[in-house]
Amino acid sequence: MKTLFLGIFLSTLGLMSCSSxxxxxxxPPFIVNAPTVEYWQGGREESGYGMRFTARWAPQDxxxxxxxxxYFRGRVYPLEVRDSETGFMLFAEDLRQKPDLVMHADSTREVGNQPPMPLPAGGDFPFDLRPDEAVISYTLEADGKQYYTRVSGVREKRGRIYPGRPQG
Structure with a gap:
């Protein structure tokens, strides 16, 4: 009786974990070639930093x-299609800026400063991916359903640090 209960419990637990x-x-009805990611940082502190994902996209229609x-490295980014001279490109970009902080001897002037946001919980990301993998979500116009496909071999380009304004 205990083995039956344990078997049912483990089966239910396994099915619930698959649904997430x-x-x-x-x-998929398209081909993704040469996916790359590049992290960048502005030369001045207020310039910000970010990530840029690009890939060639060859759809059937x-x-x-x-x-x-x-879906890439634990985050979700809006993805857009850009038409270039050499064909269609997939493009996602994450721009971040450091928030303005007021540091003053009078602490009442620091009231508007916001504490840093906590990192998202690790269980919220719906895919188990390696660092060189991403998932693209798309909708087919024919049925209106959302689909997901894995892209492997994302090559990380050398990070780019843009120069700041010349001092002088």
Whole structure:
């Protein structure tokens, strides 16, 4: 009786954990080539920092697919399609700026300073990915359903630090 109960409990637990993972499509109606990511930082502290993801995108029918989001390294980014001279490109960018802080001897002038935001919980991300993998979500116009496909081999370019304003 105990083994039956334990078997049912483990099966239920296994099924519940599978439902949190989104189903990945093995054969999407497009090809993604040369995915790269580049982290950058402004030369001045107030310039900010960020991440830029690019990849070549070759769809069978561009009007039949609506690209939605990029899931990459624990975060979700809005993903857009840009038409370039050499074809379609997928592009996602994350821009961050350091918040303005007021530091003053009179502590009442520091009232507007916000504490740093906590990092998101690790269990919220729906995919288990390696550092060189990403997931692209897209919607097919024919059925209106959302699909997910894995992109492997994301190459990390050398980080770029932009120069600051010359001193002088």
């Amino acid at each position: 993972q989104k189903a990945l499509e093995g054969d 561009p009007s039949a697919i609506r690209i939605d989001s990029l």
